[in-house]
Amino acid sequence: MKLDIRRITYKNIREMKDLTINLEESDKIKHISVIQMPNGIGKTTTMELIRYCLDNNAENVRPEIVKSFKPPKSDFLNGEFQLLVSIDNQIMNIKLLLDYENGHILYRTNNPKKGGEIDGLDLGDAIAPWLRSNFVRLFIFDGELAGELLEADNTSAENAIRALYHLDNLKAIYEDDGTIDKIINQRMLSNIKTEQGKKNIETKLRNAREKKNHIEQEISSLKSSIDSINSQMKAAIKKRNDYRAEDARFIEKYQELISTNQLLEEQIKELSEKLLEAMRSPHNLSTVFSDNLRNLGDQMGKLKLPKTQSMEFFIELSESIECVCGRPIGETEKQIILENSKNYLSEDNIGIINIIKTHIRNLSEKVDLEEEYINKIKEKNRNIRTNERRISILDRKTKNKEKIDELTQKIADLTSSKQDTTELLKLYTTNKKEEQELYKLGWEDNLNLCESYIAGLESQIAMTEQDFILRSKSKKLKKILSEIDSKSMEKLKTNILLNTNDKIKKILKRNEINISRIGSHLVLDDREGVSEGQKLSIAYAFLSTLFSQSPHELPFVVDTPAAPLDLAVRREVAETLPQLFKQIIVFITSSERDGFANQFYTYDNCNFITIRKEGINLLQDNSLEFFKNFQSEE
C-alpha cells in the first residue's frame, strides 16, 4: 500500500473556520511538511481528525467530543474536515461532516473508482482491511503510544508489530473474540452447539425409535385384531347363513307338510262327503239292512204284493150285470163284491208299494264303506297327525332364530369393534395431513409423523456431527494460526529488537539504553525509568525499525515530536525520520524549531507552514523566513 496526504481542509473546526493546508506542489508531495502553529489552534484536533479519516472510526466518536470541535462561542451547526489523499496513486478526497447539534460525524468519500462522491468511507477493498485504529495510530502518530510501548502489562509494542504485519488479524482468529464462532455458528447446520445438546438429541432419537417400535407393535397388534375380527365375523356370518339355510329347509319342509295336510284335509272332507253320501243309503251301512231289504223284496215277489187287482176293479165289477166268468151279478153279489173290495189296495197304494218293491229288489251293490272311505279317511288322518308331529319337530328345530339373533348381535359387536380398531389403526397410519391435523396427532401417535420426526432428529444429529467436525477443524485452525503467529512474532521480534537497539544507540548516543526483549511491551535492560524524551526516542526508533521493514509506503504524521527531547536527541531524530518515511508531516510549536525544525531548513523538498491567529482570523504563511521568525505569543 502506498499512501500520501496531499491537502488538509478545515471549515468551522475549532479556530479554523476556513483553512486549507497544501502539502503538495505541482501535484508532487513535499517530503517534509513542518506546520508551525501555536498551541490551541488545533494540532491535536487535526491529528485526531486525520486518524478518523483513515480508520473509519468517526461514527463511533462520542457526541461530546464531536461537539468539542465546534468553533468556540459560535453558532455553527456543522463543520467539515477534508483530507485529500493518494492511495496507490489514486487521488481520493475524504470528507468528515461534523454535526454539532446532534454530536455525530458522517463520512463522504470521493473515490473516482466508485463514480464520484459517495456516503460513507470507502477507500477500496484492498486498503480498508489495513486501515484500522491500531495500525493508523502507528503512522498518524499518537504521542501516548510512546509511553505505552514501555509500559508493563501494555500490549502496544506487540500490537504495533502485529498491526504492521497484519498478524493482529491472525491473532483475532485464533484468540477467537467471538467473530469466528459467530461465523461458524452462522454456517452451522444445526442449532446444537454442545455435547450435552447432542446427547439430548440422541436421547430424543432413542426415545423416538422406541416409540416407533411401540407404534409398529401396536399397528401389528391392531392388524392382527382386525384379521381375528374378520375371521370371527366370517365364521359367524357363515354359521348364521347355515342356520338360516337350515331354517329355510325346515320352513320349506314345514310349508310342504302344511300344504300336504291341507290337501289331506280337503281329501278327507271330500271323502267324508262321499262317505256321508254312501251312508245315506241304508243298505250301504249294514249287510243286515241290505239283507232285510232284499228279503222283503223277495218275499213281496213271492206273495205277489201288491195285488194286481185294485179296489177300483171290484167296485167297477159290482156295477156290472155279469161277472167276468159270465155269471149274473145280482144285488147280493154286488154287496159281497163291494165288501171284499176293501181287502184290496187302491191303485195309488199299489203304485207306491210297487215302487218300494222295485227299489229294494234293485238295490245297488253294497258299498264297502270301510274300504272305500273309512280306511282312507283314517289313513289320511294318520298322515295328518304324522305330519303334525313332524311340523311340531320342525317347529322346535326352527328355533335357530335365537341362535341367529345371537350371531347377528355378535356380528354387530364385531363390526363395531372392527370399526373402532380400524379407526385406531388409521390414527396410527394415516399420512394425510388434514387427518393428522383434524385428530391433532403428534409424532407419538402416528407412524408417519414418528418416522418424519426420527428422520428430522437423524438429520439434526448428522448436521450436528458435521458442525462438530467444523468446530473441531476451527479449533485446529486456531491452533495452527496461533503457532504461525507465535513463530512469526518470535522471528519478527528478534529482528526488530536488533534493529531498534541499533537505532536507539544512534539517537541516544550518550545514554546506554538497550531493549533486552520485546514481550507484549518493550522491556529495557535494568533501568529504573526513562525520561519522556527517552521514551519518545525509543518509540521513534522502534517505529522507524518497523516501517523500514514494512512493505507499505506510508506518511508519518506527528504532533510536537521534539518538545520533550533535548537538542542532541532532536537532531538525531530529525536526521533519522526523513530516512524512514516518504512523507513526514510534523506539527510543531515555535519552541521546537531549535534542534529539530531547523535541521530541515536546508532541505529542498520541504514545506514550512506557519498558521497563526490574528484577532479572530487565522492566517497562513508558507515562507521559510516567516517560519523562522515566527514567535507565538505564548
Next chain:
Amino acid sequence: MVFVISNDARRYYTKLNESKHGKFRTMFDFYYLCLIAGMINNKRSTAKGSEFIDQFTKDFIPRREEIIGLLISTEIERNNIDLNNRSRIERLMLALVQPDSASRLSSDGENLMNQYAENGFYKILEEIPEPPINLDTFLITYYEKIVKPYSCD
C-alpha cells in the same frame, strides 16, 4: 205329522256341523243317522222335538223308498210278522205309506220314524257324548260304534 227333532239333537247337530272337514248338507242328514241308530237299536222313544221338515230332502229322495222299505222291514221284525203272511204285510204297508203325503209316509209312518230317530239320538249321545269337531271323525265313530257292531252280530 212331519219330521221332528229334539232340541238336544239340534244343539248336537249345530255343534257337529261346525266341522271343517265336511258338513251335513241339511239337518235331515243327522236326523237320518239318528233314525238308523234307532232302527239298529230296534227301539223307539217318544218324539218330543219340533218339526224341521215335512218331506225327504233332495239328497234322500233317491233313497226314500229304500228308507221306507227299511222302516217296513224293521216294523215287520219288531211286530214279529210272518213274512209269508201276505195280508199282514200288506196292511202294515197300507198303514205306513200314504202316496199323497209329501213324505210318502202316513202320519203313523212319520211318527215311527220320529220315534226311532229320537231313540237313535240317545244311542248316539251314549256312544259319542261330545260331538267331534270333524264330520269325518263323527261318521267313522258312528259307523264303528253304532253300525259295525250291529252288522257283525
